[in-house]
Amino acid sequence: MENSMAGESSRSEMNNGGLYINSQEKLEEGGRWYLSRKEIEENSPSKQDGIDLKKEAYLRKSYCTFLQDLGMRLKV
Numbered sequence: 001m002e003n004s005m006a007g008e009s010s011r012s013e014m015n016n017g018g019l020y021i022n023s024q025e026k027l028e029e030g031g032r033w034y035l036s037r038k039e040i041e042e043n044s045p046s047k048q049d050g051i052d053l054k055k056e057a058y059l060r061k062s063y064c065t066f067l068q069d070l071g072m073r074l075k076v
Helices: 023-028 037-043 053-074
Strands: none
Touching: none
């Protein structure tokens, strides 16, 4: 891409899993903008970082609980 900043990879490239790095560009190209469950499970950033689905679900729930508790303590 001509307009990309120095050091940035082209946003129209596909990652190793065959998914577009920037879903907005895929949408602009007329492709589908959503991912199947299989695509998400096989190509998620967490999976690429070595975090399994069970641990990711646990961490997500923990973060949500933390944020909910924080919101109640701040009365927002």
